[in-house]
Amino acid sequence: MGVDAAAAAALARLVRLELGGGGAGDEALKLIEDFGKIVGYMDILEQADVAGVEPLYSPMIEPLPPRADEPREPGEPSAAESLLAEAPERVGRFFAVPKIL
């Protein structure tokens, strides 16, 4: 199946992207065209006989027991500060974003 411009725009809204990089319309058209080809190719999956086959979401063969729930040493006092130091914008101890309400 293909994906038309309206469906592509709806997807872009969901993932907080502008189609075509926000640039010229041609780039958006090319993206939609490529997208259609790729999704069309994925349709080969219809030919696979998977009746009764359990999906495999991780290739791990062995079970992974959880580690012991033990308290760990807290991070260095500077850990929070070093995280906040990478914020594009901060106010005191908080990450700052434009006003919401």
Next chain:
Amino acid sequence: MTELWRLTLVEAGQGLRKKEFSALELVEACLERLKATEPLVDACLTVLEEPARRRAAELDAAGWDPQKPLWGLPLTLKDVFCLSGAPTTAGSRILEGWKPPYEATVVKRLKQAGAIIVAKTNCDEFAMGSSTEFSAFKPTKNPWNLQRVPGGSSGGAAASVAARQTPGAFGTDTGGSIRQPAALCGCVGLKPTYGRVSRYGIVAYGSSFDQAGPLARSAADCALLLAATAGPDGLDSTASLHPVDDYVGAAEKKPGELTLGLPRELWEGDFAPETGQTLDEAKRRLTAAGVKLKELSLPSLRFSVAAYYVLASAEASTNLARYDGVRYGRRAPGPEDLRDLYVRSRTEGLGPEVRRRILLGTFVLSSGYYDAYFRKAAQVRRLIQQDWQAALQRCDLLLAPVSSVQAWPLGAFIDDPLTTYQLDMMTLPLNLAGGPGLSLPAGLGADGLPVGVQLLGRAFDEAALLAAGRTLERLLPPVGEPPLAA
């Protein structure tokens, strides 16, 4: 004496132990080689010149240490590994300038083993690509022909090792990103079993596929690097508790004792003429040496490309939701409101291939398409794993080509995403199945470009894989050094 930058990891390790040269002398030689070749190949994003020198001097002052199997050995890291105090971009503008406040487990273990990190290497943005042309910063060039791609996404790592900038590198392989650039650049690359090496501190792309592993110039060198990094990690719940074998000392079989299965689905495709000829010659040499080659069929492999791009894109769309311009990374200037902040930070910060995969992943996960694509692809993945396990019961290891073509001209497929996805056909099945694979040079084509083959093994049996790799290295023609005018 041979120039120090020409030594393999094993050779350099022996020289350091015997005090034939110091760690600093080795690092200086590599830095000098890096500076001479980097303007040609563009393999690195950050060169850690002074930290590398300091570390080498510290090691020299403390003296050679038998507890540190990588003592004094210079390495590079693909720019998806968090290294404290150094930028980690994953090849993306959205992470430009970000310095992670923590370190990947692989990096910690390499450092504890005595390695010296010399540079961080270029890659396709968030490891999504097969040519390193999707790096937001620059394309890397293939040392064998500077007009051609090095493969990808660990193209910087492979080009750097091939150009002899350092004897070894760490990369990641989600759909072939270690094995394919290793093949296109004439190196050896190991994708360990999923869960063999911790993913903690590695920028995530497809979390059920991503696996870190070494690139170097021999299977023995890869064994050394795997031994230093494999094993459980309390910081990664998918790092397996499976015992770590002796990769370095694993016993080799004689060629006559080795049965390799040839998956028909991976050998019967259309090969570029030079690639096909080199692969035929490789098979002829193996047979002549007594290796038994046995054709097998893994019928589900024909769905690999579709299943992989559905599942990996779905995981990518989830993993990359975190890049929103709020907590770290790039934020678009002057946002009107929160939504505008998200949309513009992401649209301006993420490149076209990454945006494409986020859209694709969201599509296959969306209501109405989930069953037809995502769930179906996961069912096909189980078939592929079952085929894989069944095939490996009939032979010691599988042998397959790595790519149907050699390094292609820069820009050749940049506007044709589906064709580049299809070029990954030979590497993707391993990531879907979860096992380990080792890419080895099979020789040079008549066009002077390297061709690779891969050995594919049972989960967690990297020891057998690496031992067979050492055998094959002796039987296949060596590719030598790229004719890089430096």
